[in-house]
Amino acid sequence: MSSSIKYMNEGMKTTTKKMVKEGEIFASCTFASLGLDSTLCDQLRDKMGFEVPTLVQAQAIPAILSRRHVLVNAATGTGKTIAYLAPIIHHLQKSNHRIQRADGTFALVLVPTRELCMQVYESLQKLMQRYHWIVPGYITGGESRSKEKARLRKGISILVATPGRLLDHLKNTSSFLYSNLHWIVFDEADRIFELGCGKEVEEILDHLGSRKNIDNATSSFEFPQQNLLFSATLNEKVNRFAKISLENPIMIGLDGGNNTLEFQPSAHGCFSGHDINDEGQPIGKEKSFSISDYKIPTQLVQRYVQAPCGSRLAVLFSVLKYLFERESFEKILVLFSTCDAVDFHYSLFGEFKFSSSESESRPEHLFLKCKIFRLHGSMKPEDRRTTFQAFKTEKLALLLSTDIAARGLDFPKVRCIIQYDPPGEAIEYVHRVGRTARLGERGDSLLFLQPTETDYLQDLQNHGVSLAEYPLVKVLDSFPVRGRKQFVEKFVSLESHSWIISLQRAVESFIAAEPRMMKLAQKAFCSWVRAYTAHRGELKRIFVVKKLHLGHVAKSFALKQQPSVVGKSFKKQVKKRKRDSKQAVSSSKKRTL
């Protein structure tokens, strides 16, 4: 590693909770030494509390200031947002012709979710307080179109947007002026290029005319438009986009398979990155960049727990109680595969009372005593916004969420991420666990797997990610059970552990006595089974629908019996799958004959 990046070890604000060597996160240079305007540096220090740049900022800021296309691949929570916002603001504030609202939009930041949109917008607001003539704005689809139209008509200099609503305005809002557009940032680039978003992005780019070789002659700036791609994970779609849309780009954090960056000195002394040629290949380096190894914060403690389907719920309950009460974790995020599962667990955790002690025949206290929040895509935008803000500021809280919270969101002090349902794609694992252990802080992650799903660990291992087993028995043994002496039980199996049995019985009785809860549980059960059948590609081999025992799945929603309606639709799906795979085999045989 070159000496151009020296690691920060003094004069920097540290907390005792920082778990990494400081040099792994912060660079030794200052924001000013990267070439940023001094007022902007003051804002970074005074409004955001940032004394020195992170490593990725020290690499990306000069690269963006140098007016080249840039692709950045850096671990979650390393400060990528400021890495692109700061140089854009720098350019805009020092433009010869002082920009005005009537000039329309100069920079566009595309993000995959509303929450991330608001988060980036908030950072922008803080950074731009001293530049009143540069106007930040957002469009996310959470508000009425007419309000968004009005804001666009007045002019937004830096616009943060989700792809769907942006496309809508590009098609339908004639007053939206973007002929001066100079920067397009793709935050969480791989997510943006996926599935539906990918199609929308293509259309957006067609509207903006931003592909390579498009003439930028009308722009107020004398240098060509810059495309900036950022993510903690990359995929083939980003690779392809990079090839067609990034001219002579600088790539940061792409290292051909091992996770060591090569640093190259620059005029500012803190710059590094690989140049790549038109085929998307690093010049003089590896033939193509590797997207196989995941970048995970080094201080993150990653573990898995093996829980049989029928005991999953009791295990989750127990682990949460243990982490909050015995380990004094302050904030925990639990991720589920469906909105219905979030709703069910939210109601259950918020209402379930239980006591295992002899003295309390009728439990008076909630089993989980922390504040509980939920977040998913079927909630009203207003409720999503309130939850997002509330969980940010709360000290002791549990957030139950779908993958909507998995990408980009920066909740301070989240100590543990529990993936109760494994992620759809292994790549999403990286983003999910990345909601903790941010910027060098401590963090734990716990992945729930059923005994039939443990091949998933190998899948992660193939990307350089290893998980240790969570000491579950120790946790379970720490709870008192009526008629059992503490700590003396000989462990046979999880299902026959007396604490699990008594807790499971209590939850099942609670659900059976509450028709409203029963409905939620049944709904959640149905959605969960549907989501399980929807695993794609390689994951179908690991999450095998046929291996599911529906009676045990029902128990995981505290249902004593499996809802019959699902049985039918589920069986239909299994039959259809069998039919489809038979057809696929016979047609492939035909082709080879």
Ligand SMILES: Nc1ncnc2c1ncn2[C@@H]1O[C@H](COP(=O)(O)OP(=O)(O)OP(=O)(O)O)[C@@H](O)[C@H]1O
């Ligand atoms: N130079 C800095 N000094 C101190 N804190 C910083 C600095 N830069 C960013 N941060 C803080 O670090 C946290 C993580 O930043 P950010 O959300 O930009 O990370 P990220 O790399 O985009 O993460 P993800 O990949 O999850 O989206 C935020 O709370 C941000 O305010």
